[in-house]
Amino acid sequence: xxxxxxxxxxxxxxxxxxxxxxxxxxxxxxxxxxxxxxxxxxxxxxxxxxxxxxxxxxxxxxxxxxxxxxxxxxxxxxxxxxxxxxxxxxxxxxxxxxxxxxxxxxxxxxxxxxxxxxxxxxxxxxxxxxxxxxxxxxxxxxxxxxxxxxxxxxxxxxxxxxxxxxxxxxxxxxxxxxxxxxxxxxxxxxxxxxxxxxxxxxxxxxxxxxxxxxxxxxxxxxxxxxxxxxxxxxxxxxxxxxxxxxxxxxxxxxxxxxxxxxxxxxxxxxxxxxxxxxxxxxxxxxxxxxxxxxxxx
Amino acid sequence: xxxxxxxxxxxxxxxxxxxxxxxxxxxxxxxxxxxxxxxxxxxxxxxxxxxxxxxxxxxxxxxxxxxxxxxxxxxxxxxxxxxxxxxxxxxxxxxxxxxxxxxxxxxxxxxxxxxxxxxxxxxxxxxxxxxxxxxxxxxxxxxxxxxxxxxxxxxxxxxxxxxxxxxxxxxxxxxxxxxxxxxxxxxxxxxxxxxxxxxxxxxxxxxxxxxxxxxxxxxxxxxxxxxxxxxxxxxxxxxxxxxxxxxxxxxxxxxxxxxxxxxxxxxxxxxxxxxxxxxxxxxxxxxxxxxxxxxxx
Numbered sequence: 001x002x003x004x005x006x007x008x009x010x011x012x013x014x015x016x017x018x019x020x021x022x023x024x025x026x027x028x029x030x031x032x033x034x035x036x037x038x039x040x041x042x043x044x045x046x047x048x049x050x051x052x053x054x055x056x057x058x059x060x061x062x063x064x065x066x067x068x069x070x071x072x073x074x075x076x077x078x079x080x081x082x083x084x085x086x087x088x089x090x091x092x093x094x095x096x097x098x099x100x101x102x103x104x105x106x107x108x109x110x111x112x113x114x115x116x117x118x119x120x121x122x123x124x125x126x127x128x129x130x131x132x133x134x135x136x137x138x139x140x141x142x143x144x145x146x147x148x149x150x151x152x153x154x155x156x157x158x159x160x161x162x163x164x165x166x167x168x169x170x171x172x173x174x175x176x177x178x179x180x181x182x183x184x185x186x187x188x189x190x191x192x193x194x195x196x197x198x199x200x201x202x203x204x205x206x207x208x209x210x211x212x213x214x215x216x217x218x219x220x221x222x223x224x225x226x227x228x229x230x231x232x233x234x235x236x237x238x239x240x241x242x243x244x245x246x247x248x249x250x251x252x253x254x255x256x257x258x259x260x261x262x263x264x265x266x267x268x269x270x271x272x273x274x275x276x277x278x279x280x281x282x283x284x285x286x287x288x289x290x291x292x293x294x295x296x297x
Numbered sequence: 298x299x300x301x302x303x304x305x306x307x308x309x310x311x312x313x314x315x316x317x318x319x320x321x322x323x324x325x326x327x328x329x330x331x332x333x334x335x336x337x338x339x340x341x342x343x344x345x346x347x348x349x350x351x352x353x354x355x356x357x358x359x360x361x362x363x364x365x366x367x368x369x370x371x372x373x374x375x376x377x378x379x380x381x382x383x384x385x386x387x388x389x390x391x392x393x394x395x396x397x398x399x400x401x402x403x404x405x406x407x408x409x410x411x412x413x414x415x416x417x418x419x420x421x422x423x424x425x426x427x428x429x430x431x432x433x434x435x436x437x438x439x440x441x442x443x444x445x446x447x448x449x450x451x452x453x454x455x456x457x458x459x460x461x462x463x464x465x466x467x468x469x470x471x472x473x474x475x476x477x478x479x480x481x482x483x484x485x486x487x488x489x490x491x492x493x494x495x496x497x498x499x500x501x502x503x504x505x506x507x508x509x510x511x512x513x514x515x516x517x518x519x520x521x522x523x524x525x526x527x528x529x530x531x532x533x534x535x536x537x538x539x540x541x542x543x544x545x546x547x548x549x550x551x552x553x554x555x556x557x558x559x560x561x562x563x564x565x566x567x568x569x570x571x572x573x574x575x576x577x578x579x580x581x582x583x584x585x586x587x588x589x590x591x592x593x594x
Contacts, residue, residue, distance in 0.1 A: 131519060151519055178518075186513040193502075193509045194520035198527055201498055203582025204559040205490075208552065210585035212490045216483040220592045221475075222428060222448055223491035228593070230495050230527060234586045238579035245575050249567040255505065256560045262501040263553045270546040278542050282535035285500025288507035289531045295517045296525070 010171050011100075012037040015072035017065065017087055019043055019052040022104045022130060023078030024142030026175065027057035032144045035174045042068040052139045066094040074171065076128075077103040082243045085114045088125075095123045100164045102128040102154075106191065107247040108184035112157040124164035127155040127184060129191075130177060137237060145176065152177035155184040192251035197259060199241055200252065202234040307468050308397075309334040312369035314362065314384055316340055316349040319401045319427060320375030321439030323472065324354035329441045332471045339365040349436045363391040371468065373425075374400035379540045382411045385422075392420045397461045399425045399451075403488065404544040405481035409454040421461035424452040424481060426488075427474060434534060442473065449474035452481040489548035494556060496538055497549065499531040 014030060016023040019041040030036045041049050041058035042065055049061035062068030069075050069091040077084045084103045095101070101123065105111050112127040119125045132150035152172040156165050169179045182190070209231075213219040245252055269277035311327060313320040316338040327333045338346050338355035339362055346358035359365030366372050366388040374381045381400045392398070398420065402408050409424040416422045429447035449469040453462050466476045479487070506528075510516040542549055566574035 153519060180515055180518050182513070182515050182519075186515065187519075190509055190513055190516040190519050193506050194516060194524045197505075198502065198524065199579075200560060200563055201502070201556075203579050204556050204563070205495065205498070206582040206585045206589070207559050208494075208555045209490050209589065210581075211555070212487055213589075216479070216487055218477055218479050218483065219487040219491060220589045221477055222450060222479075222484075222487050223589065223593070226530065227491045227495065228590075230530075231586055231589075233523065233527075234579075234582040236579070236583070238576045238583060241579040242572060242576040245563075245567060246570065246572065249570070253564050253567050256564050258505045258508070259498075259501050260557050260560060262504050263497065263557060266497055266501070266542075267550050267553050270542060270550050273543065273546070275539060275543065279535045279539040282496075282500050282531075282533070282538040284507075285503040285531040286533070286535060288503045289528055292503070292506065292510075292517045292520065292528075293525075296520070 008035070009037055010035045010167065010174060011074040013040070013071045013073050014038070015040045015042055015069045015075045016058065016078060017042045017069070017075065018078035018080075019049060019057055019061075019139050020078060021137050021139070021141045022133065023076065024052055024055065024057040024139035025132070025144065025146035026076055026078070026104075026130070027052070028055070028142055028144035029147055029175045030171075031056060031059070033174055035171065040068055040072065048139060055139060055142065057139055057142055065091045070094045070096065072096070072099055074168075075099060075101040077101065077105070080240060080243055081105040081107055081111070081247050084111050085118060088115055089118045092118050092120050095120060097122045100124045100126060100168060102126045102168050104128060104130055106195070106244045108155040108187045110247050112155055112160075112184040116157060116159045124161040126160060126165050126168045127157070128168060128172070129153040129155065129187065130172070132177075147172070148176035150177050151180055153180045153182050153187055155182055155187045157184055188248050189251045189254075192248055192255040193258075196244060196248055196252045197255040199233050199236060200245075200256065201259070202231045206231050206234045305332070306334055307332045307464065307471060308371040310337070310368045310370050311335070312337045312339055312366045312372045313355065313375060314339045314366070314372065315375035315377075316346060316354055316358075316436050317375060318434050318436070318438050319430065320373065321349055321352065321354040321436035322429070322441065322443035323373055323375070323401075323427070324349070325352070325439055325441035326444055326472045327468075328353060328356070330471055332468065337365055337369065345436060352436060352439065354436055354439055362388045367391045367393065369393070369396055371465075372396060372398040374398065374402070377537060377540055378402040378404055378408070378544050381408050382415060385412055386415045389415050389417050392417060394419045397421045397423060397465060399423045399465050401425055401427055402544075403492070403541045405452040405484045407544050409452055409457075409481040413454060413456045421458040423457060423462050423465040424454070425465060425469070426450040426452065426484065427469070429474075444469070445473035447474050448477055450477045450479050450484055452479055452484045454481055485545050486548045486551075489545055489552040490555075493541060493545055493549045494552040496530050496533060497542075497553065498556070499528050503528050503531045
């Protein structure tokens with residue numbers, strides 16, 4: 001196990017279910033930083049698990065969820081968001097006493113509520129969301145430094161054990177991330193605005209641009225430079241975003257309505273040729289962005 | 298005059314009105330490539346013109362629009378978009394026979410229509426839009442390579458002289474840009490979708506994020522990484538975008554309505570928990586983006 005980081009072991013045995021971009025990067029980072037003794041990858045496709053092992057994301061692997069997780073002190077569920085709870089349910093009875101389970105799902109309210117019902121006595125669930133994805137997927141895109149400087153949100157519910165929360169926080173910090181503790185409902189509202197809505201917008205904008213290109217075949221040619229960057233996230237997996245949208249439908253709907261309302265105000269100002277209202281629309285956006293940059297620097 | 302490019306002179310005397318990011322970059326590129334003999338900067342603030350001269354954007358300058366443009370074979374109006382036609386009107390009578398005037402305004406329909414009414418006999422107007430801005434402004438941000446690989450749209454109207462159009466096209470090509478010829482109305486529709494709407498969206502998204510942050514003070518912390526890139530253009534000048542919006546109000550309004558409608562469909566799909574419609578929403582965006590990348594590569 002490569003080290004280079006003066007860390008001590010936080011969890012002896014870690015099982016990662018779903019060794020893709022996120023799961024693979026967690027495995028790489030944890031192994032390289034010496035905060036785990038052994039990482040077991042769990043998945044269905046043996047070739048991908050072998051690839052994960054070659055890339056140094058895991059020490060070993062298992063295609064059986066129950067036996068694979070049986071020895072784990074920490075299980076990290078990195079499956080697609082709608083498979084988190086079903087995966088948890090399948091392995092629940094084989095978890096050892098004191099085991100901690102966390103996940104990396106993009107939405108948290110549903111998962112935290114349902115996980116609490118599934119977890120056996122003397123095991124602990126801590127909802128998590130490492131905010132370090134990309135439009136890439138798969139273990140080939142995994143990187144040991146993916147979480148350096150990234151925000152790693154932990155979302156305790158009413159039943160979450162505080163010692164378990166603290167230990168997962170220690171683990172996430174040791175991966176290089178900045179841990180934020182947030183209520184699952186507030187998490188889901190916040191990501192609906194800053195992540196899910198932007199993905200919906202990027203897709204909608206591409207659809208509109210496609211329509212415009214059909215009317216005037218030069219639209220794509222004009223849309224060089226910054227437009228390409230802006231719509232990069234429209235390239236993400238439709239299945240992934242279907243599931244994220246479905247597990248955060250109410251907040252995403254509210255966020256869309258919020259955006260529609262703000263844009264409606266701009267339309268009104270344009271209709272009235274209200275110079276001051278139009279300038280103030282752009283001025284507000286700029287001021288809030290300045291505040292945001294100041295706070296997050 | 299620095300050269301390094303095997304070019305010949307296209308216009309002997311060029312006057313640039315408004316020597317900021319775009320005007321300054323045109324001056325730098327034209328001088329460095331040896332396609333002009335002399336560039337005169339025209340503006341109101343002497344210190345900025347002196348700065349432009351020091352930076353190599355112009356050979357000389359004038360604070361008087363009429364005398365500054367009197368000798369020019371090509372006048373390039375790089376003022377804020379709503380000052381293009383008033384500037385043109387002020388210098389019209391002092392233009393020499395055969396002079397060509399072009400502009401760099403972000404919207405074209407209004408300008409092309411009004412410019413044709415203002416131009417004296419035996420002078421020629423060609424609407425232009427070099428699509429190479431940034432959220433930076435001022436001659437200090439100007440670069441001789443700003444137009445390399447950029448799209449430079451020329452928008453002939455019914456009255457545009459084809460020889461003048463061709464010569465401005467030759468000039469833009471010599472700056473390193475890729476010239477596209479487009480009807481002014483189609484130009485304005487296309488940029489409303491690929492530029493003006495994204496700016497409105499970025500501002501609206503920042504406003505919504507500000508609201509979310511007021512409710513849960515962690516929203517900004519969660520909005521790291523790609524969100525920062527996505528909302529970068531919310532940092533643009535409110536005055537600039539007020540004017541661009543006002544001169545393209547109808548197309549921008551249509552683009553906003555188009556986006557609202559597409560997002561409304563997503564809301565309906567979310568309400569009905571229609572998995573297929575939600576997946577197809579994201580799939581459509583992805584497919585169109587693939588097509589767009591293929592075409593613009």
